[in-house]
Amino acid sequence: MSTALPPVIHLPLREPEFSDHVISPPFVESRRWWVLLVISGMGAAVFIGLFFYSVTLGPGVWGTNIPVGWAFPIVNFVWWIGIGHAGTFISAFLILLNQHWRGSINRLAEAMTLFALVNAGLFPVLHLGRQWFFYWLVPYPAVTGVWPQFKSTLPWDVAAISTYFLVSLLFWYLGLVPDLATARDRSPGLWRRRVYGIFALGWRGTARQWRQHRSAYLVLAGLATPLVISVHSIVSLDFAIALLPGWHSTIFPPYFVVGAIYSGLAMVLVLMIPVRKWLRLEQVITDRHLDGLAKLMLVTGVMLFYSYAIEQFIAWYSASPIESYQYLVARTRGPYAPFFWAMAAGNLLTPNLFWSSRLRRNQPVLFVASLVVLASMWGERFIIVVASLNRGALPSSWAIYIPTWVDWGILLGSFGLFLFLFLLFLRFVPTVALSEVRALAHEVEEGRRRAMAGGVAARPDGQADSLGRIA
């Protein structure tokens, strides 16, 4: 690429001012934070209220029917869990690939993963007919002697999601420990120090601790990486093992993983752009990060395009009238055709903006494009779930699905819950991985110094990778 990349961090990084800024950002005291918190809190209340409303009255309060037995709750589940993927992808995948620029944004992305998973984990429970028996999907030694049915993908779903949540939580927390220690040391007020002190687990920053921390972090990254692939593969098998035209497809696992990362990256951008501005983190979250995320979106978007094309091609190539009807007629001309075309356009055209390096660094463009991608990816899941069920194998049973106000309320409420948790995160947890950023700054400086001393040309991207790893 001919264009010079922006630096990954703007030097010099002044300490302890920077740490203080991250630990107690002025933003969280602002009116804006409070307004957002109240609004999202109301959304979370709506979510919880409608959750219990649905549990009390039954799934009949939604628009689901026969044949469309799954709709908004499952669409929301797949969408949220897809969002979650980007966090793990950025923190685990990229650390293994030595993409050091991730250090500035992995904390944000991982937090996003956790909160997306909170949402994603609630929907499969909510969508049941008898929610109070959700634990029957868990293989526990019941006195009845009945186990879950392991041929079904749903028990694997439970296992995958719960594993993913635990590993994500541990990974996030492990990365947080040194920063919590910084917060403990730098926070104003005794109580905050005490609380941070408890969570910092006695971190002293000794070389031995660092050594163990780094290796544990890498091991967890190694564990989390296959999860990025496996979780959404298993989610995709919820559909792919079915006979239903529109679900019965072997491309689903990679297709779902790519789509998940794609939508997750969009969510990272949607969160990062305002957070960077409001928390004044431009020094460490630079245009370089925007550029990198946009490039990743472009790559995953192109892979998604391939998946869409193969789906349609195989439908035609299969010569199965039921299969080809689903893809070539029902989706393109059926009752949900406007949504199909809108989501296809949104998903396939939008990332093409990012062939241009200028647009990759244009915040309004990135922000709007990411919103379009998020909406389109929700639409993609809606088309996969609802449009397939709506036009099954037997035409006599075809029936339209129309969501009810409860469906919409739960969807909007889940945004509220997500944002609510995220705002609390901004207030109480260091939003940037301080230790990693410090190391990054150090390495960039070292690299420059060595370049000047030894005459080696400094890499313009500021990426000093004479060392195999950071810190």
Add this chain to the structure above:
Amino acid sequence: MSDVNGVRASADDRGDRGVGDVGDVGNDGDGGRWASALAHRGGTDFWRGLDELLDTPEFRARLAREFPDRATIPAEAWSRRSFLKLLGASVALAGAGACINVPDERLLPYVDQPPEATPGTVRYYATSMTVGGLATGLLAESHVGRPTKLEGNPLHPASLGAAGVYEQASLLQLYDPDRLRGVRHGGRRASWQQFASEFITPAARRQDGGAGLLLVVGPTSSPLEMALLARLRQRFPAVHVHFHDPLAPVGALEGARRAFGAPLLPRHDLDGADVLVLVESDLLGSSPFHLRHARQAAGRRRMLDPADSMSRIHAAESAPSVSGTLADERLRARAGEMPRLLAALLAAVGGAPAGRAAVPEDGRERGWVDAAARDLLAARGRSLVAVGERQPWHAHVLAHAINARLGNVGRTVAYAPSVIAEAGGRSHDPAALAELLRGGAVDTLLVAGANPAYSAPGELELGRLMAAVPNAACMSMYVDETARLCGWVVPHAHYLEAWGDARAYDGTVSLVQPLIQPLWEGRTLAELLAMLLDEQPDGRTLIREHWRGAGLPGDDAWERALQRGIVDSTETATSAPALAAGVEEAAVAAAMATPARASGMEVVFRQDASVRAGEFANNAWLQELPDPLTKLTWGNAAQLSPATAARLGVEAGDVLRLSLAGRELEMPAIVLPGHADESVSVHFGYGREGEERVARGVGVDVYGLWPAGAPPFAAGLAVERVAGKHVPLATTQEHWSMEQRPAALAATLEEYRANPDFARPQRGRQLSLYEPYAYDQGDQWAMVVDLSACIGCSACVVACQAENNVPVVGAEQVRRSREMHWIRVDRYFGGDPEDPSVTLQPMLCQHCENAPCEYVCPVNATVHSPDGLNEMTYNRCVGTRFCSNNCPYKVRRFNWFDYNAELGETERLARNPDVTVRERGVMEKCTFCVQRIRRAQQAAQVEGRKLAPGEVVTACQQTCPTQAITFGSLTNPTDDLLQRMAARRRYAALHELGTRPRVNYLARIDNPAPTPPVADARGVDARGVDAPSADTATGTTPAGGGGQA
């Protein structure tokens, strides 16, 4: 635990203070002992509790016990605070406990157990139900004195073992919570004694010979009621008796009166009919004897072997009917054009030649007439022309003439007097009733078992006239439109609560015996008449005494008749009268007098497939039963052909304003392929305004539009769309086309003979990597459904609903596509949308051996039994609905809400105790009536024998009038099942998915008339299927190319 802890905590409280300031607690007596106990200890001595510190003997004793916590609270440990704590907790818990509504139930054993009643076993009693005055024999299933299911009586000529939707659903009517509960006078509760003394006695003591007394009853064929009416007339020579029946066969009776001089009705024998011509006649669906006709007609179309003979059915009708779906050659024409078609048909078979001009020389009508005539002439004496009972008189005369000319009379059709009392007489004419009421001579009105205020032509204003009668009483099951007008309202007994009798269409007397005491003090018409006659008002005595003198003198004969449900040899004799001279020509002239294309649109008033004339409107099972063709539930809509709808610019659900002769009404439209153009069909029975909660406000009352004295169709209808008004219709099937998928296969007879194995690619083993599970041990249950026989009558749907406790969900839930029927009848249209072919397919759980639902269930709630049943374990289901999503047939049903929560006390009694009532959030579906299988297996096991073939009969199979459904064990099959499994047209729906269903279908075979030779090739294939070539060697003459022409 908690109480002891509570006491301890309280002791510790005091202890704390004691330890902190010993001197303070000296006044409670123990302080001194603690002080002394502490005094003996050093600073390093630890004590865990004050008891240990004091080291009392009680403490030592408690320490020695194994479970000190289980100790009862020592009385002296009660303190004020602990007492109050416990009191508060108890009150709170008692309040919480009261939140659980524990129903007050009593389980009492019999004191003296009747020898025939063993709790848990089922008994069957023969009884019969009348619809339109005609009886259908039934067997009622009784669970410890509680009727729970009705099935046809195989001995009864109108049933032959089958039952229709009304018979099946009448069970729910018995338990209907909206039924009138006790006598009412002026809206207040009263008693039968009051009614007898205040209404009946004055009426019975009349001195005017009954001149001011008017009795309005439903049509009746009951010998007992007729005898009582005769006695009433004897006693009150001037009494007015009127029979109210909006669906009376007026035209048929008038035609017979003109043709034969007597109110005779044709009795058809479809067994002998190689060619059947139905003209606006629903012989198999709604006519009297329809169950028998359907059985006979289907029997001529079994076609298990391609060489078998097959009947051919020609139908001309204005709207697709149940019978029309079976037709091979179907012509859609307006109801008013039927006489002209018959005149042309008469001319074509050699009758009065004037009729030749009745239909244009070119066009579809001529093609249909010529094809029908060819077949009729080729099958003299083995053919039949039937006309809808409510076509005008001349249509019936023409049909009689055609049948006579073809030599069918005495073979496929015979004539007998109507069994309905005074059929065709003036006492059946609603206009005469209106005239009588208008005359003002009537001062006392007694209506029983009829609802003339609702179900009469609107212009007669019977309701207004009846309201003017000073002294009115109504005996009714519900507070309906008529009952609301009457000062006295007394409950009518349901037939399952009543003694009585009635005749079948062929005159066979059926007895009605009760299964249960009247739930709400109901009485029968016979008991009411006996009250008027000052006789003993006891139904059992009345019927027994009547039959003692009428053919069943001895108790043995009586018991035998009761047990069998019929009185032997009571069938009325038939005759073969000759047509009156000149009537044929008069009928042709009358037919020709109606213009070929009357101006304006035509409206046809029809009985509804679900609620009939309105008498079943409060039956939720029937309200939710989809119409056989439109699949509409919960209401009626004006049926239009697609072309007419396009011309008017309306779509299904758009509201139309129909105006006829100054009266108008608004109702939604529904588009029905196969309907006649420029014709609108509307259905009776909806728009009720009585106090029936289910029926109230559902659909539109069309009686108001019906002109008095007219046949149930009229020309000159004006139709316009009401701009902006749209009613969402609750239909159960949205899509018409099969989209070329192998769901319901069909072929013509010619194709079948040319390629008998056309269904072969859709059955048999498929390639698989896995060895299929061997289902070879014990019984292996399977079902075969013959699509050639299915007429879509939907009796199976209601039978299943009654047998399996299938809930009703209501119109809003049906609109959301959440109906719960375990079996449904899928209806596909094919070919030209104006003249479509119709294929019907009963669809139920296919019990796939490779069931897609089973491997996706995460909790093992749906599994396969060793005998091949796809089983549903309701209490293991968590409701993921993955099984339904993965079911290609979409036969699984989900309890979106607690659909059984709002059932009234009486409705619960209708539940089959052998079948679990499902809770909210679980999936359910057809079980192959597993409760019947297990019951039969247990009985066989107890008796130490093998299960006999055919011993298990599913509810749908049992009630099917055409025997389209066969069920049994593949390892121990009946001959029927064996033959059908071996049939070459057997196939599995959506076979390519590899589900290996245990429900197989027999592809439908149609027998369209061959295209005539080129010189006469105007016939257009009305079915829109590929017309076979003209000169094939096999030739598909009716009855299988036997060359009888």
